[in-house]
Amino acid sequence: MSNFTKGLGVCLAAVLMSTGAFADPVDDTLVINEEIDIVTRTAAPAHMSDAVDEVMSGWLFRGTETRAMEADDFDNPGMIFVEQAEEVWNTADGAEGKSCADCHGASSEMAGVRPVYPKYVESAGEVRTLEMQINDCRENRMGAEKWKYTGGDMVNMTALISSVSRGMPVNVAIDGPAQSTWEQGKDIYYTRFGQLELSCANCHEDNYGNMIRADHLSQGQINGFPTYRLKNTKLNAVQARFKGCVRDTRAETFAPGSPEFVALELYVGSRGNGLSVEGPSVRN
Amino acid sequence: MKVSVFALVASVGFAAAAHAADVIPGDVAYDDYGAVEQSLTGTPGNPEEGAKIVGSKKLGNCIACHQISALPDVPWQGEIGPMLDGAGDRWTEAELRGIVANAKMMFEGTMMPAFYKDSGYIRPGKAYTGKAADDTLGPILAAQQIEDVVAYLATLKE
Numbered sequence: 006m007s008n009f010t011k012g013l014g015v016c017l018a019a020v021l022m023s024t025g026a027f028a029d030p031v032d033d034t035l036v037i038n039e040e041i042d043i044v045t046r047t048a049a050p051a052h053m054s055d056a057v058d059e060v061m062s063g064w065l066f067r068g069t070e071t072r073a074m075e076a077d078d079f080d081n082p083g084m085i086f087v088e089q090a091e092e093v094w095n096t097a098d099g100a101e102g103k104s105c106a107d108c109h110g111a112s113s114e115m116a117g118v119r120p121v122y123p124k125y126v127e128s129a130g131e132v133r134t135l136e137m138q139i140n141d142c143r144e145n146r147m148g149a150e151k152w153k154y155t156g157g158d159m160v161n162m163t164a165l166i167s168s169v170s171r172g173m174p175v176n177v178a179i180d181g182p183a184q185s186t187w188e189q190g191k192d193i194y195y196t197r198f199g200q201l202e203l204s205c206a207n208c209h210e211d212n213y214g215n216m217i218r219a220d221h222l223s224q225g226q227i228n229g230f231p232t233y234r235l236k237n238t239k240l241n242a243v244q245a246r247f248k249g250c251v252r253d254t255r256a257e258t259f260a261p262g263s264p265e266f267v268a269l270e271l272y273v274g275s276r277g278n279g280l281s282v283e284g285p286s287v288r289n
Numbered sequence: 290m291k292v293s294v295f296a297l298v299a300s301v302g303f304a305a306a307a308h309a310a311d312v313i314p315g316d317v318a319y320d321d322y323g324a325v326e327q328s329l330t331g332t333p334g335n336p337e338e339g340a341k342i343v344g345s346k347k348l349g350n351c352i353a354c355h356q357i358s359a360l361p362d363v364p365w366q367g368e369i370g371p372m373l374d375g376a377g378d379r380w381t382e383a384e385l386r387g388i389v390a391n392a393k394m395m396f397e398g399t400m401m402p403a404f405y406k407d408s409g410y411i412r413p414g415k416a417y418t419g420k421a422a423d424d425t426l427g428p429i430l431a432a433q434q435i436e437d438v439v440a441y442l443a444t445l446k447e
Contacts, residue, residue: 200410
């Protein structure tokens, strides 16, 4: 048997395995509190239709019990942190003596914000994440201390702002002034970092549905962030998750809030355009 | 060249002889197909050690991606790469050595990490700390560990 034939055999085996595994995400539907319909799978956005046909929420890759926890706010531990953030929302802080509510009204007024972030912010002249906007408010509108990028106060507040957009489709803009940042994020997504030389795509585009040791690989969608993880029993910010992933390739990670991770969040967010906002979701 | 010089040094009896005789990662000779004929150490691999390395999360962790029926006690065998049952029938020892050392030489673009390589990385880290690698960065497995894994894989016959 020539090496070529052997190689072909291995490639073919890999193709067959991964094709078979596409059936692996469960066939199930998510309705939160019996009233919010969540789109957990839909046609891939045009910009990635050559990579996958369908985009799927990580919810479809988790076990029955974990999925059930997200379907009811009384069972979703992430909602405790949303309640905490609701108090903070209504409490004045900083030299200006203002609360979030003083300018924005009820937290429910923020519906529609989460789905379009990260986005290019004209007044800032850059692509910004929700976290960056929150800290801009705190520093420049409230005269308050900035929060740590992935700290508890920050992740709780992003959970509150996500929660009021649950069920709305992710709709991150990739063109116009955001395009160069989006391209940078795409480059990062396909770069094989670290000593294990793994890109995001190796696991989350080429192998979703497959097991890597005890982990059931998902598409790595971020529509569910921040996410309550049973593993560490707290809310996890998306860029903290990015950091963990890059670390696990035996690479030098990027810092949460760095230009590289902002670009990556924009790009990965856009890969989930059409899925519903789910945060705070529940994962393992 | 370097190998024979090291071997000479070793034979004269200087310290760390066993390691000094190893083929260093940058000197591994891959043939046109990505196989490596020459042992990396000159010491035959120990298949029992190899099985431990293959199954251990802290060493090779091959099982993270590949299934091996002969290791039923190792839980959570992955499904990323091909099953390794019968690998010893399908591949020669030289081919196995090449695949384990750096599979990209045989399969361009493969997801499989190179286990005996110490340069050419993008943002290499210091193991799993997330921090930058320092000048102690070496291959993921030592030369003799590669030989042990190869010896074990060669025992996997249908």
